[in-house]
Amino acid sequence: MKILHLETSSKNCSVAISDGEELLCLCEEVSENYKQSESLHTFVQWALEGAELSLQEIDAISLGKGPGSYTGLRIGSSSAKGFCYGLKIPLIAINSLYTMIEPFLGQNYDLIIPMIDARRMEVYAAVYDGNSGHLISETEAKILDEQSFIEYQDKKVLLVGDGALKAKELLQLSSADFNHTVYPSAKFLIKDAVKKYKHEDFEDIAYFEPFYLKEFQGVKKK
Structure with missing residues (x-):
């Protein structure tokens, strides 16, 4: 099984591809500026190239579901659901804290x-x-x-x-x-994602929401 793993809950924007429990490619970067919106899809492209796979060969998407950055989780969730809808493949979600x-x-x-x-x-x-x-x-x-x-x-x-x-x-x-140097990483999603895939423990893509833990708190401009 070939799985694309996305982890965007923290300062580490992380993408991995695995074949079973074998890590084929990992692309990630820790940034104080939370660059998920800029980097995520570029990292997906690089990871596919590194694994020598096309997107159509992916069997499932696994996602670090949070808790963590509200914006980061929104970006990761939206991307994961988009891939699943487009490719007609299942979504697997894993607690980001557990992967650490x-x-x-x-x-x-x-x-x-x-x-x-x-x-x-x-x-x-x-x-x-x-x-x-x-x-x-x-x-x-x-x-x-x-x-x-x-x-x-x-x-x-x-x-x-x-x-x-x-x-x-x-x-x-x-x-x-x-x-304090450890961040949630897509490579740590692999083991649990494979286990969930084998047991068909999938999310309902239409109703899935990240594990926000608390509501978004915006800051009003002066």
Whole structure:
């Protein structure tokens, strides 16, 4: 099965193509300016060229459904649904936070907490078991303070994502490690996308909406 993977929930605009669980090509760029609208379709074209495939050979689209940047998620979702409608292929959606823990599973951490920077002291976060990857605490929009995650102070914890930079300055977790260089990436969608494809766990394209977690908050021009 050949799957096109799109991840646009964060500062990392990321596109991958896989054949089963084999990564054929990856195109991604982290930008402070959120360049999904400028880069996504160019990256899709480059990834297809790198994988030596045409768009018509793609069997499914997988999408990092969020949470994350409202605009980024809108762009990724609209593109994914457009490809699915045009090619008459299924859509697979995966929690973007979950994909961030894959590289760190089984590395002697009791818990892994992925965090995507929201605004001010807020992050999108969830808590996963460090070995099995099972969800411990549901995804939420969380305002950080000194008491955040204090219930895990006796655990070996890894916090990953650009939101971990805020957390490092505040949290009272003596045995925690922080890695703020990790972003959701299309290459980490592959394993779960293949599993969902085999089980025909597809989204209803007509009614699918990204996992926004909270409503868009615009800023009124002066």
